Amino acid sequence: MPARSAVAIDTAWAGALPFPVPPVLALGAHLKAAAAWVADGRGCLGPTVGDLDHPQARDALAAQAEALADTLPGAPRAVAHDLHPDFASTRLAQGLAAAWGVPARPVQHHRAHLAALAVEHGHAGPLLGLVLDGFGLGDDGQPWGGELLALDGATCRRLGHLRPLPQPGGDAAARQPWRMGAAALHVLGRGGEIAPRYADQPQAAALAGLLARGTHCPETPSGGRLFDAACGLLGVHPVAEFEGQAPMALERLVRQPRVWDGGWRLDAAGRLDLLSLLDRLADTGDAVLGAELFHGTLAAALVAWAAWAAETVGTRAVGLSGGCFFNRVLGDRVASGLAGKGLAVLRHRALSPGDDSLALGQAWVVAQTLAE
Structure with a gap:
């Protein structure tokens, strides 16, 4: 297990969790990689080290993971990572987990996006999610990236997706x-x-x-x-x-x-x-x-899609995440359309909608499964 340390390190975000959970470290995905942890009622996300195509970025992620682990208020119970088996972050997570004698736990990419948004807003209840980005490996082993999800605690359902x-x-x-x-x-x-x-x-x-x-x-x-x-x-x-x-x-x-x-x-x-x-x-x-x-038609279609899901599953909160929501025109149009239908809208403010926030969502998902 990593030794405990009182040394402060740089963080991109630190804040309260919706409720206390066991300590978990997470290592993000491949692009804009960053490590994070959750423990008790707090979470901490490191700054991105960049894309893991580069050896320097892989070394930086390993160093960041070790440094963050040293600040965990308790020994990690698991190390979370992306579902993709070939990512360098996955291999690093598996190596750390083996060294510490704890399980390495995969988390589906788009579920982690939505979970990070829930943490940012302190949202503990059911949450629908429109998660749009370039790529993430799906639970079925196929590429995902245009997702309508329903998140409820440690469970997540795929309600629909864009036509491939x-x-x-x-x-x-x-x-x-x-x-x-x-x-x-x-x-x-x-x-x-x-x-x-x-x-x-x-x-x-x-x-x-x-x-x-x-x-x-x-x-x-x-x-x-x-x-x-x-x-x-x-x-x-x-x-x-x-x-x-x-x-x-x-x-x-x-x-x-x-x-x-x-x-x-x-x-x-x-x-x-x-x-x-x-x-x-x-x-x-x-x-x-x-x-x-x-832009106008896509936004209207996404609003109609989420409204259909809200009616179908009875959830009135909708989150917007994934790299496509860096697009302010799209995000603003979707948010205003959803609000016009009486739905509560969660958008990233302190955290990025991109992959640099994934690790926080990964840690939150795995910690909730351990808490059950």
């Missing part, structure tokens, strides 16, 4: 939004438009072939990739310098969001389908108009 789109070339699509635009065209039955529409992309014809054959095109319900599809169809940064550049540029184009009521469909399984919106964007020659239609 193919992600041609896998992770490359996150930095080349034209690929997601091509994927949308394929799903819409407009695959013949891919090569001429993206003629300036040398791989366009080959990518159309991949989509037609269904090879190297894993499906994802990711909110981040939905934004990329809109950008790819509207010609906004078809090739980006970094993930998120195109969606941020799309947000900046918005003057006044517009709602197209025919832009979405909700099926009986709770799946939110926005293909009709993407179809319209494909025929919109004006990027500003397209950005306004996308």
Whole structure:
């Protein structure tokens, strides 16, 4: 077990928990990694060390975890980590847990996002969550990222998700939004438009072939990739310098969001389908108009989706989390729409909606299971 220390370390957040729990350390995910702990009635989150692609970041996370563990008011009962088995943070958590003789406990990515939001607000009751981001491994072993969840203490249910789109070339699509635009065209039955529409992309014809054959095109319900599809169809940064550049540029184009009521469909399984919106964007020659239609219609669809869930499960509080909610236009529109339906809305204020807050949610989830 780590030795106890009175030495103070830098923290990104420290505050009260909704109720006391056993001590748990957590190590976050892969991007914007940070460690955190919860114990008794307090929680503490370290500052992000960056993305764990870099050896320096992995070393920094290990050092931060040890330093935070030294400040825990009691020996950790478990070490929490992301569900993805290949993350460096997962391997570090498993190593620390083995060294300390305690279990390593995985927590699903989007559940951790919503749990971190609950901790931030001191919310102990049931909570619906719209959790939209780029990627997180789901309980079914598939990519998740456009989630409607119901959190209640140590339990979490997936009530629905965005309609999946193919992600041609896998992770490359996150930095080349034209690929997601091509994927949308394929799903819409407009695959013949891919090569001429993206003629300036040398791989366009080959990518159309991949989509037609269904090879190297894993499906994802990711909110981040939905934004990329809109950008790819509207010609906004078809090739980006970094993930998120195109969606941020799309947000900046918005003057006044517009709602197209025919832009979405909700099926009986709770799946939110926005293909009709993407179809319209494909025929919109004006990027500003397209950005306004996308933001306004997506926000209205998310409000309708959450309102359906609130009526279905009887929960009146809705949280907004995940990296897509860095987008203030989207977040403000969704929050005001939900409030207009009489629902209580929780948004991140002190904590980030991104992965740098995940560890706090992971620790909170595992600590509640230990307390039961």
